[in-house]
Amino acid sequence: MDFLVNLLPSGLAHHAPALVIVIPLVAAAVAALMPNGRLGWIVAMVTASLVAFFSLVVLGLVLSDGLISYHMGGWEPPYGIELRVDALNAVVLALVGVMGLLCVIFALPSVGDEIEEGKQALFYSAFLVALAGLLGVTITGDAFNVFVFLEISSISTYTIIAMGAGKDRRALTASYNYLILGTIGATFFVIGVGFLYMATGSLNMADIGQILQEQGHNRVTQAAFAFIVVGLGLKAAMFPLHVWLPNAYAFAPNFVTAFLASTATKVAFYALIRFLFSVFHPDVAFVELSFTWVFAAVGVIAMMVASSQAIFQTDARRLLAYSSVAQVGYMMLGLGMGTAAGLSAGILHLINHAIMKGALFMALGAFALHFGVRQIRDLNGLGRTMPASAGAFTIVGLSLVGVPLTIGFTSKWYLITAALERGWWWAVAALIISSLMALAYVARMLSAIWMESPPEHHAAKPAARHAPYMVLVPMGILAFANLYFFFHADVLVGLAEAAANAVTGGH
């Protein structure tokens, strides 16, 4: 990443943290003014490239120089808003940036197919606001700012999910339900922040952490903890606060689902880690209890229940959505172990899962583009009619199960090893059982693709031998990444460990 940093004049590199948020916000306004979808997409594409670039620059700076503290407008924290980047959020930032770019490449044909022409520019505009919001949550060091950016991203997310109504009106009710639940969650979060402010007088997260360490905890801070965990947990689709996710993912436009699946829950999970470790210290009694009794427990229940729900779905995207809830359970389990190894395994799974789910939803998007795939039985025979996309789907599906040669195997290995180190045999058993369930639901989809013959009307579309390149390229990149990072696991494992050490070792 150093060469990226060297590309920039040093002044610009210094402002990279702020630019990452500002560029998409400004671009959102520009995109809204665009007269047609293609120009709107170009704006989105340029923005996503710049954002990806700057987020990688930030990652490079953090890995080489350590913590970055950027004072917005020059005001000193804790009075001013601070953008505070350490290895943990640099990794998530880079992940959001890169996945955003890949999804935007995928967007042109997908959005062109699913959303009416007149609304596409506004759609891209809302997407850019969502991107800015997610990046803002990741990079800010101020607790109330987290709420602001969280809501910025959420409100625009409600909008872009609802745009799926062009194909299926259930997108509207899904978005509405997400709005209600998401707002309740965000409000809980802001209540928690309010309590923290009451107790400490500061809104800067690092500052709050320090004050709490010095003055100790009381019932106000415990209440704050509970509210914050519930609020962020809802956004992160922590069981049982996940109920908005399956419908939202199932009925949103394919591009939106691919983007959200790889970024939104990850960012909320990051925020949870940040609050648990940097604001509330993990050694505090009630926090330590929560690791085992809330996060690990919830994680295990999510893994078992959501995986079994996934097996019985008929809608292909909703199946993968339940799978996402289960995978969030894996991350929660890693978090709940309370050790650096567990947290590192959880973060590794966060990265790997983003890559996997992004690719899977893109593949489903490719199928939908040509054959309007919604149900699993619509997948019949796609191995023959769309071999490239089906091949990518197969590789990533096997990765989800945890077959060796893929990154899914690597994260399972590290999660099980971390659980063994912690001595949690029940967690190991849960991980194995949910992997078997993952095998069941992935096998359902793969057998439909490869073992069934395509319906007759598929053959009547000879031009559609493979998806357009704008779909194949990002999907191929992600599928390849699934394999590549198995052999070069040290890259991702190193990032995950650096991220985990940043929050656990720092104290």
Next chain:
Amino acid sequence: MWSAELSLALALTIPAVGGVFVALLGNKPNLREGATLVSAVLLAINVAYLVEIAPSEPTLVLANIAPGLQLTFKLEPLGAIFAAVASGLWIVNSLYSIGYMRGNNEKNQTRFYVCFCIAIASAMGVALSGNLLTMFLFYEVLSLSTYPLVTHKGDENAKRGGKIYLTILMGTSIGLFLPAVIATHFLAGSTDFVAGGLLALNDVQPMIAGILLIMFAFGIGKAALMPMHPWLPNAMVAPTPVSALLHAVAVVKAGVFSILKVGTYIFGPTLIAAAPSSEPLAWIAAISIVLASVVAITKDNLKARLAFSTVSQLSYVTLGVMLASPLAMLGAALQIIMHAWGKITLFMSAGAIYTATKKTEISQMRGLGKYMPWLFGAYTVGALSIIGLPPLGGAWPKLFLMQGAWDAGQAIMIVALVASSILNVAYLLPLSARGFFAPADEAKLKKQPPALVILPPVITAAGVIVLFFLIGPIRDYLEPVFMPLASAGAL
């Protein structure tokens, strides 16, 4: 230029590259078949070299995945033997496949040959693996690459059979084998195969070793230890060349070979003997041996009968490992060799009979021996080897296993082995008897089977006889693996 490492790498790349060529030459059938044969011959030559250099135990690092996780190859006598069996029989089986696939006008032949190449490559990977992680990886690739072969026919039966096949194999490997591998890594810090047993050297408690032993025994589903065996009879929906090579040689042998290698190099005989679960597992193996043979007698479909026979014969190896005395484990290794040659003869014969007459049930095969004397002769030789009569190769494993059972103080197992021989007679010889001595019902012979379908079983039958006399060199070759362990261990 030529080095041990290159040879190890070639063992994997020759079949893989061969697969690529087969795929490219898909529409030129003769060139395509030529590609398979050339790959098979080259691989056999390479493996012969590997067999020669195995005592020096060269290694090759394939990939460094993460700190502490590596994919490595490490050559040692057991692996070399398995590789030799698989690669040698691949040549024979390729000749047979050509004859069978063309004789029966099967579809999708390119896919068939490509998957074969990948499957052989993964079998090589299992044979040469230097640690559990590598073995597990190639084991999974083997499962996945053989799935299209099992479901080759594409009809409802094939799909159902394939579903059971993959469910059991993937289910056991992800559910039991993988956690056992990770647990080993956790307990010992690595998963390398080490002489004397990795876990034994790390002073693992016998109780924990016992649990791991159970997980490995049932997790390695390809070894078809009851009750993880249903995939084997269900995989008989595959065309016979698949059944012959994969389910008499590569897939099932990869399974029992894995158990043997894990037993020898991860646990070590001392630890197995000390583990509380090895005796129950030995009993389960013995019950598998007898029970599968009993079921075999009830089957009229020839391939189903052979499938259950395979289940029974595979458990010989598992039994040998669980007995853990040096001769028992040597017997297990010998069983891998002898059973492969014997069983492939039987399966190829079954396929040849089908090609010639379209008959699959034994009751319909009366009197065919008169029309296909060489074929039925080969079948009889193979059957006698499985039964365990000298001067056929299959006599030796039985002998060593019985001696090994006695050494381990489990003389009761000798009863199981003897019972198995008797039952083998009951279910294998009737076909020979009926074929040669019963009057032919009608002119059932549709056509003379192509030579390429008769020749391979005859070759392997001859091989079975030759192997009987080669016991000396084979035993000397394998001795260092098992005997020093005896002196080091407390047996």
Next chain:
Amino acid sequence: MLDIILERFNYIPIIILMMTGLYVVIATGNLVKRLVGLSLFQTSVFLLYITIGKVFGGQPPILDGAHHGDEEGSHGAGYAAAGHGEAGGDHAAADSHAEPAADAHAGDHAAEAVEHASDYAAGADAAHHASEVLYSNPLPHVLILTAIVVGVATLAVGLALVVRIREAYGTIEDDGLNAADYNRETGGSE
């Protein structure tokens, strides 16, 4: 017991509003009413922040007369304008209000003693003045302005969704919507 309640009387309406709002959200079957309940719930949070931020006897937080006061004041205004420009156009109600509000919160440094806070929150220069005069705390109000704006935006999007739902389904009652979706799931599919 009575003292405790009287001391914390501000929490009573907060809790009542919060529970009422949540109850409405859960209990009603009408989409618009649900949004109303959500707004009630959010209003309770506003009250929470404002009431805890009350400084009894506090002056408006405007430093007058001192050099420091003028400098900081102009700084604050200049920065707020720059912040506004930086934040970009007024595309969505949420972000254009959010940014300056956030920046204004940054620009504030007359941090006075808050009811339950430690005395950590004193600014360096204003400390001299603060030790003589008691200022009100503008920070909670600023936070709530932001939150109100967020609430308005949410309500706007929510109502827009309700309009679209009405167009697509013909009803805004839960029962009707669930029945329609269920028929879609089980009866005919896509």
